[in-house]
Amino acid sequence: ETGVTQSPTHLIKTRGQQVTLRCSSQSGHNTVSWYQQALGQGPQFIFQYYREEENGRGNFPPRFSGLQFPNYSSELNVNALELDDSALYLCASSFGTDTQYFGPGTRLTVL
Amino acid sequence: GENVEQHPSTLSVQEGDSAVIKCTYSDSASNYFPWYKQELGKRPQLIIDIRSNVGEKKDQRIAVTLNKTAKHFSLHITETQPEDSAVYFCAASDNNNDMRFGAGTRLTVKP
Numbered sequence: 292e293t294g295v296t297q298s299p300t301h302l303i304k305t306r307g308q309q310v311t312l313r314c315s316s317q318s319g320h321n322t323v324s325w326y327q328q329a330l331g332q333g334p335q336f337i338f339q340y341y342r343e344e345e346n347g348r349g350n351f352p353p354r355f356s357g358l359q360f361p362n363y364s365s366e367l368n369v370n371a372l373e374l375d376d377s378a379l380y381l382c383a384s385s386f387g388t389d390t391q392y393f394g395p396g397t398r399l400t401v402l
Numbered sequence: 403g404e405n406v407e408q409h410p411s412t413l414s415v416q417e418g419d420s421a422v423i424k425c426t427y428s429d430s431a432s433n434y435f436p437w438y439k440q441e442l443g444k445r446p447q448l449i450i451d452i453r454s455n456v457g458e459k460k461d462q463r464i465a466v467t468l469n470k471t472a473k474h475f476s477l478h479i480t481e482t483q484p485e486d487s488a489v490y491f492c493a494a495s496d497n498n499n500d501m502r503f504g505a506g507t508r509l510t511v512k513p
């Protein structure tokens with residue numbers, strides 16, 4: 292298993308609420324990427340953080356936002372939750388452009 | 403942006419046979435092509451990756467080939483075993499940023 296951890300494991304929210312997901316990167320890694328994986332689909336790139344700055348963003352609306360902290364851990368925030376936001380949220384850490392290693396994911400259910 | 407297509411969506415083989423999964427990509431700037439294996443309820447795990455300056459890479463029973471001119475790359479698994487059963491994802495990116503995944507191939511290895 293990788294050294295990437297995520298919390299919480301599962302989360303249930305209602306439409307319109309806000310949620311914060313957390314990711315601790317593997318030791319020595321300075322880059323965190325976030326993905327949304329709907330059931331039966333491949334991961335979809337949300338954004339990447341490198342040394343506390345956003346370093347690329349996929350086709351997700353501004354209500355998806357993030358942070359990276361000086362210890363390279365990261366948060367994903369989603370505002371105004373919609374039913375379609377129900378998915379597995381994965382983070383992956385890497386050292387710069389090296390291989391990405393995934394965390395176990397947070398399963399978000401929006402009711 | 404990058405678009406990755408993956409075929410087949412399902413693949414069933416007999417134990418000991420070979421399995422081949424193919425992916426095509428659209429962005430000629432892509433230079434990093436990893437393959438991930440995801441078992442049910444678990445995180446994607448890197449099984450092999452290749453960069454654009456190499457045409458082929460092998461690791462025991464697993465090999466990946468890359469044809470940059472045709473913009474396609476393939477995963478080859480030889481001497482398949484039941485524990486190879488999982489969903490396999492290909493991905494493509496430019497320097498490991500904005501990684502785009504294929505839709506996945508569900509591989510079943512029958513004993």
